[in-house]
Amino acid sequence: MELGEPQELLVPSNTTESEGSETLAALFEPLVSYDENKNAVEAAAESITSDDQKTWTIKLKSGYTWHNGEPLIAQNYVDAWNYAANQENAQSAGYFFGRIDGFADLNPGEGKTPSTKEMKGLKVVDDTTFTVALAAPFSQFKVMLGYTAFYPLPKAAFGADGKVTQAYGEQPIGQGLFKMDKPYKKGTDQSIDMTVYDKYPGQKPKGWTKLQFKLYTDSDVAFNDLQADNLDIHDSLGPAAIATAKSTLGERYQDQPDAGVGYIGVPLKYNPELNKVDVRKAISMAIDRKTIAETVFSGTRSPADDFINPAIAGYRQGACKACTYNPAEAKKLYESAGGPKTLEIGYNADGPHKEWIEAIANNLRANLGIEATAKPFEKFASILDDLDAKKYKGLFRMGWAIDYPSAENYLSPIFGTGAIATGSNYGGYSNKKFDDLIAQGDQASTVEEGLKFYQQADDILNEELPYIPVYFYRNNSGYSQKVKNVKINLLNQVEWADVEKV
16 A cells, blocks of 8 residues: 655654554544445444533443453543643644643643643543533534544553653554554654454454555655556555556546645745735636646546535535636736745645646746746655744645545634644634634534534635635545455545455
8 A cells, every 4th residue: 555654653643644644544443434425423432422512422332452452441532632632742633622621721822831631521431431521512523533633542652751652653552453563663664564453343354464554755656566566555646647547557546536625835924925815816816727637637636616625515616716717817916916026835745746736836937927936845744844843934735635524624623723733724824703703613503504604714714815725636546456346435545344355
């Protein structure tokens, strides 16, 4: 299986990017998974219930054990979530626990020390039951629980100081389908190796027990290995591969709907030259999305016209007015707004992005009359690290594969003020009205009512363009002649139990 290098060591609460998430999904069983209708269905959970959408009771299924043989218990979730939420642990997914009562106590702010190590909203009832009290009602709390950040942690994850150890991050003990064979040494190892866990209570694959994630820094090299049957599954084919994959792979090429969005990210907090809305609108109108989707991606993308993907309830066609190609208006607007004479767009060379980023740079040069260059970074992790460190001030390639099927997931985790410190708000965008609308959507009495508020928050993004939506993804994957029945799920992860050897 092809994979880019994960940004961090393999700790669920510190993993907010796709490479690490895909690895951890093989090692852990989530509380819920998602059916074909995008509904949350219980996985490791026996039931998740609430009478008021504020206090939730989670009961665990019997039969799950950690890879070290210990039983999975409710305390494992409470320990993991408290650790993730504590600002002293600086976990990148800490933001996702912000709705739990007591999160504020663990996050008093920079320069202050938390007065406790536990959120008062988490309570263990017995070994198979715990309750979660939220600070306010949230109708979609159950939907969130399939996300990586909500995985449990065994006692063995923690050192004497209460921190998750480096040894655990290199060789996580999970309670899922696969068990790690050996520690993963980030930066030197070229693969992550696993074996089916024999005590896993769910469906296991037929006829095979070994899984290897092969780490690539070049998507095209991975495609060559796929064609030579030296790689069995490649689930993120690049533009060059897509152009020939159908004829080369035949029925082993898959093109299917995907809930992701491809953006150009804007470092608003760190580059004042990009702070004017009209500068961002001009850049957006200068991008020929239709040609990029049809030519660069051989028709396997569609032009983005909203921050919410069409696969998820809440999308509205044409919601982003400035996503319409209008080069003449773009140049006029850019000049009147005093846009910078040079722009750089960073992208990660370990993914299939060179062609479309260079196409956008060409658009900006031709349509805005400026110098625009594409800057390759060796790995996606390098861009994220430089953004985290506030070192990079250029535009940047960004994508969002959903964590859970909700319109809210396209909004607050990327653009909420609270997501700057412990989420995926790499641009540093902050808007109180946006945050308030998200809160109103969270607390609405029904999902349908909540969606109205989320769409109003989405309207603000479409007007202010903290990022610039470019395309909606489709999942383009291929597999070798050695396997069959390869399925990619809503979270862009392989359904391993279904894969069969030929």
